[in-house]
Amino acid sequence: MNTLARQATPVRYDPAVETFRDDEAQTQTELVAALIDMATTMADHTGHAMRAVHAKSHGLLRGELRVLDGLPEPLAQGLFAAPRRYPVVMRLSTPPAEVLDDRVSLPRGMALKVLGVEGPRVDGAEGGTTQDFLFVDAPVFSAPDAKGFLRSLKLLASTTDKAPNAKRVLSTVLQGLEKTVETFGTQSSTLIALGGHAETHPLGATFFTQVPLRHGAYIAKLQLAPVSPALLVLEHMPLDLAGKPDGTREAVAAFMRDHPAVWELRAQLCVDLERMPVEDASVEWPQALSPFVAVARITADAQDGWSDDLAREIDDGMAFNPWHALAAHRPLGNVMRARKVAYAASSNFRSERNGCPLHR
Numbered sequence: 001m002n003t004l005a006r007q008a009t010p011v012r013y014d015p016a017v018e019t020f021r022d023d024e025a026q027t028q029t030e031l032v033a034a035l036i037d038m039a040t041t042m043a044d045h046t047g048h049a050m051r052a053v054h055a056k057s058h059g060l061l062r063g064e065l066r067v068l069d070g071l072p073e074p075l076a077q078g079l080f081a082a083p084r085r086y087p088v089v090m091r092l093s094t095p096p097a098e099v100l101d102d103r104v105s106l107p108r109g110m111a112l113k114v115l116g117v118e119g120p121r122v123d124g125a126e127g128g129t130t131q132d133f134l135f136v137d138a139p140v141f142s143a144p145d146a147k148g149f150l151r152s153l154k155l156l157a158s159t160t161d162k163a164p165n166a167k168r169v170l171s172t173v174l175q176g177l178e179k180t181v182e183t184f185g186t187q188s189s190t191l192i193a194l195g196g197h198a199e200t201h202p203l204g205a206t207f208f209t210q211v212p213l214r215h216g217a218y219i220a221k222l223q224l225a226p227v228s229p230a231l232l233v234l235e236h237m238p239l240d241l242a243g244k245p246d247g248t249r250e251a252v253a254a255f256m257r258d259h260p261a262v263w264e265l266r267a268q269l270c271v272d273l274e275r276m277p278v279e280d281a282s283v284e285w286p287q288a289l290s291p292f293v294a295v296a297r298i299t300a301d302a303q304d305g306w307s308d309d310l311a312r313e314i315d316d317g318m319a320f321n322p323w324h325a326l327a328a329h330r331p332l333g334n335v336m337r338a339r340k341v342a343y344a345a346s347s348n349f350r351s352e353r354n355g356c357p358l359h360r
Helices: 024-046 148-161 164-182 191-196 247-258 309-316 333-354
Strands: 056-067 087-094 109-115 130-136 214-216 217-225 263-267 293-300
Touching: 024 148, 024 333, 056 247, 056 263, 056 309, 130 217, 148 333, 164 214, 293 333
Parallel strands: none
Antiparallel strands: 056 087, 056 293, 087 109, 109 130, 214 217, 217 263, 263 293
8 A cells, every 4th residue: 555545634835824924024133143154154264155055065976867757646746747758966065154173063955956847837946947945963953933044044154164173073072872762762953963973974964944835735844865775885984084173075986986866856745734833944844644655756766975166166156045946846945934034145245255156
């Protein structure tokens, strides 16, 4: 029996699933100010404008997304409405605005840009032909809403481009604390976000959008999970980063030179707005209520994985933004609404400061 057939009826999308707050515009203004402050600090220091978040890339990949055949109607929506193949670009990164030694071990992000996508688009993305999805290697966002994220961002802004050696020492301490927490069968998203992420191979990780988006007539979160045997071997595999400030990038490049990689892109449909809220990004949607179900496969053949040329093309030449989207995959919720303003401001700053138009 199909997995989808056994689960509850998916909630149909309605604009009323989003609840707007009176202070959202002020929060968004402060978010933009914090992001631009970090980006300016680093641009002044390095002479080159980088991303205000996720500045350091560890992997830059090209591949192909294949929409699966025979998807049931609730899954066959938007980009996934019919079996097709699309070229994709993938960018593996870590969150800060600065390029830190990899021994400052932080959450990993995976940005996915699907190229050649046609169809009605969200406001502000007219004329584009890409669909971007942003993933992190944890199922929930570090704060319930944009205001909570702003508090964390202000803390990061105050330490940007300061005390890199102290950050490395603190990261080692936090990793030890996180291991202690995990012996009790849980994790601390705070410890992980501050530098307590385990020093493991990122290509073995499973990634999540963390926050919801439209899935055509429905609502979903997405997951990107490794499925090829060579990737699965890397799950939880420790990395030796001693004396290797870019050791994560080196490990990704070494793997991709010799191996193809395959991921499944999976959708988790919302079936209960109380237990699977749209506006609280810190709540994990229970997979017992609605499992992640495969809608596409992404294949990346053996390739460089990272190079200076790729960095110029992708790091400097592209912007990844969940609002580069089809109307059928409109981002939802407080955090996503804030991202629309913040990401656009960050991209515009980078483009203007470097004198380089970005592929959106």
